[in-house]
Amino acid sequence: MRRYACQRLALGVVQLALLAVLVFLLTSLLPGDAADVRNNEDAGAEQVAALREQLRLDRPPLERFTDWASGIVTGDLGTSLVSGGPVLDILTETVGTTLVLAAVTLAVVVPLAVTLGIACGLREGGLLDRSVTSVTLALNAVPDFVLALLLVTGLSLRLGWLPATWVGVGAADLLVRPGLLVLPVTVVAARMVCLLSRQVRAGMVTVLQAGYVAQARRLGVPRRTLLLRHVLPNAAVPGIQELARVGDNLVGGVLIVEAVFAIPGVATALVRAVEARDVPTVQGLALVVAAAALLFSLAADLFSHRLVPRTEVLR
Amino acid sequence: MKLMERPGARPGHGRIPLAVAPLGSVLVALPLGVAVLGPLFAESPAAGVSAPYATSDARYPLGTDGLGRDVLALLLHGGRSALGMALGAVAIAYLVGGLVGLLAASARRRWADELLIRPLDVLLPLPTLLVISVVAVGWRGSPLAIALAVAAVNVPPVARLVRGAALDAASSPVTEAMRLQGESRIRVQLDHIARSVITPVAADIGTRITLAVFLVGSANFLGLGLNPTAPDWAVSIARGREGLLLQPWAVLAPAAMLVMFTVGLNLLADRLLGRSRRTREDVR
Numbered sequence: 001m002r003r004y005a006c007q008r009l010a011l012g013v014v015q016l017a018l019l020a021v022l023v024f025l026l027t028s029l030l031p032g033d034a035a036d037v038r039n040n041e042d043a044g045a046e047q048v049a050a051l052r053e054q055l056r057l058d059r060p061p062l063e064r065f066t067d068w069a070s071g072i073v074t075g076d077l078g079t080s081l082v083s084g085g086p087v088l089d090i091l092t093e094t095v096g097t098t099l100v101l102a103a104v105t106l107a108v109v110v111p112l113a114v115t116l117g118i119a120c121g122l123r124e125g126g127l128l129d130r131s132v133t134s135v136t137l138a139l140n141a142v143p144d145f146v147l148a149l150l151l152v153t154g155l156s157l158r159l160g161w162l163p164a165t166w167v168g169v170g171a172a173d174l175l176v177r178p179g180l181l182v183l184p185v186t187v188v189a190a191r192m193v194c195l196l197s198r199q200v201r202a203g204m205v206t207v208l209q210a211g212y213v214a215q216a217r218r219l220g221v222p223r224r225t226l227l228l229r230h231v232l233p234n235a236a237v238p239g240i241q242e243l244a245r246v247g248d249n250l251v252g253g254v255l256i257v258e259a260v261f262a263i264p265g266v267a268t269a270l271v272r273a274v275e276a277r278d279v280p281t282v283q284g285l286a287l288v289v290a291a292a293a294l295l296f297s298l299a300a301d302l303f304s305h306r307l308v309p310r311t312e313v314l315r
Numbered sequence: 316m317k318l319m320e321r322p323g324a325r326p327g328h329g330r331i332p333l334a335v336a337p338l339g340s341v342l343v344a345l346p347l348g349v350a351v352l353g354p355l356f357a358e359s360p361a362a363g364v365s366a367p368y369a370t371s372d373a374r375y376p377l378g379t380d381g382l383g384r385d386v387l388a389l390l391l392h393g394g395r396s397a398l399g400m401a402l403g404a405v406a407i408a409y410l411v412g413g414l415v416g417l418l419a420a421s422a423r424r425r426w427a428d429e430l431l432i433r434p435l436d437v438l439l440p441l442p443t444l445l446v447i448s449v450v451a452v453g454w455r456g457s458p459l460a461i462a463l464a465v466a467a468v469n470v471p472p473v474a475r476l477v478r479g480a481a482l483d484a485a486s487s488p489v490t491e492a493m494r495l496q497g498e499s500r501i502r503v504q505l506d507h508i509a510r511s512v513i514t515p516v517a518a519d520i521g522t523r524i525t526l527a528v529f530l531v532g533s534a535n536f537l538g539l540g541l542n543p544t545a546p547d548w549a550v551s552i553a554r555g556r557e558g559l560l561l562q563p564w565a566v567l568a569p570a571a572m573l574v575m576f577t578v579g580l581n582l583l584a585d586r587l588l589g590r591s592r593r594t595r596e597d598v599r
């Protein structure tokens with residue numbers, strides 16, 4: 001276990017380092033640099049040049065990269081071109097809301113998907129299995145942004161049951177008005193539940209037909225023990241591996257949902273920075289979000305290795 | 316003993332027993348037809364031909380959007396970019412990823428395999444929409460850049476899938492028998508391995524196109540892709556949401572097109588996946 005954990009951690013560190021290089025490359029090779037962006041069209045060429053010098057953009061890329069990277073290591077993500085303040089401030093302002101959203105979503109998704117997957121897998125081909133499979137298959141094909149708009153139209157605009165936007169909502173209001181979370185969480189969770197429950201179901205079906213389960217049955221192992229001790233840990237592996245991958249859906253879903261409901265989170269800040277071409281902010285926020293996704297997949301891999309050590313997740 | 320372990324007693328497979336394939340084909344064909352042939356039937360939508368958010372009448376059967384453009388014309392013109400970018404991205408991803416996967420699987424040296432696949436593994440857990448938003452900082456409004464970004468994030472999973480499927484086929488008894496019979500390496504590779512890779516690949520292409528449509532749509536919806544007045548389904552959905560109650564068709568019509576396409580593709584892919592799983596079980 002320890003050896004595997006070390007290997008996986010090393011891979012994670014390499015991924016993170018590569019990620020930093022990629023983010024920097026992608027954003028610094030852009031046509032036109034920060035000095036062009038910060039100036040309006042009416043600024044003269046010498047003003048742009050002066051600003052370029054002031055922002056220290058005239059140095060070679062490698063030097064700028066080492067500067068940026070060493071800043072990150074010490075917790076300095078750079079300075080926003082739009083607000084002029086540190087990127088770290090933007091992050092701390094917004095990260096709470098996004099974390100709450102992601103955590104609540106995961107807290108909904110995992111138990112729901114596991115229960116559905118087990119229930120369907122136990123009675124493969126039964127009525128419940130067939131109906132859940134059809135629903136997940138159809139729901140999985142509805143894009144997040146379409147689902148969000150349909151739910152907003154139906155539940156908040158027509159029926160008025162749930163709030164349609166978060167405009168004017170502070171972080172403190174979340175605890176008072178949990179209704180705010182219902183629609184965003186539903187939208188992000190919908191496709192994750194579909195993907196996960198299908199994997200758990202497939203895992204259950206495969207394990208239930210395995211030779212060792214038949215043998216345990218013949219030996220008279222009680223059904224409860226059989227399910228809890230022998231079937232579940234093995235059946236959970238494809239589900240957890242899928243969980244490592246649905247981190248992607250989580251980030252994508254959060255980006256969409258924050259835009260639709262005007263949630264003041266990290267994703268909104270990121271999209272706004274992209275629109276304003278605020279390169280340092282984009283670099284910083286993208287790095288943090290991607291690092292979070294990496295951590296998530298790392299945790300899922302370690303957990304599934306703990307459950308079933310023989311599966312080689314790394315390869 | 317062997318016979319008893321065969322999972323032959325699996326009727327129904329837990330899949331939807333309806334005539335799924337024709338339904339899926341129809342669902343895919345309709346939006347695709349609209350996308351390909353649509354522009355032939357309508358002039359490109361101009362702003363201000365009518366009042367904004369007008370409800371449907373004889374001249375504009377689906378009403379107009381916030382800029383006073385004919386929603387039907389928008390719908391007929393919006394498919395090319397919405398589906399074209401996604402299809403192009405998947406094609407590029409398969410061209411590059413498929414090649415890397417096949418090369419890795421057929422590499423005679425282990426280090427060559429590792430060298431080809433490991434770097435892609437490192438990129439695998441990157442959030443796709445995040446990559447697109449970073450690309451969009453510099454190349455906003457360029458369909459090519461967005462399509463290339465979608466293709467790039469799809470290369471690692473495609474390469475892994477193709478490599479896995481090819482390795483499965485390469486270690487099968489059929490391959491061994493062919494080799495023992497003295498068939499040439501090329502014949503084994505092309506005749507047997509390439510053919511047995513096709514089914515899992517076909518199923519994967521189905522789900523991958525769905526994902527690409529989502530990604531391209533999400534990028535356009537967020538305003539990271541095409542410019543906000545482009546006649547694209549996802550852009551129309553993003554624009555139309557301001558007048559959702561006044562003129563729901565501006566959102567519902569393009570949304571229906573996208574959903575029909577992805578539901579249909581998922582049905583077809585699911586069916587292919589079920590079939591490939593069944594044949595693999597029969598062989599075993």
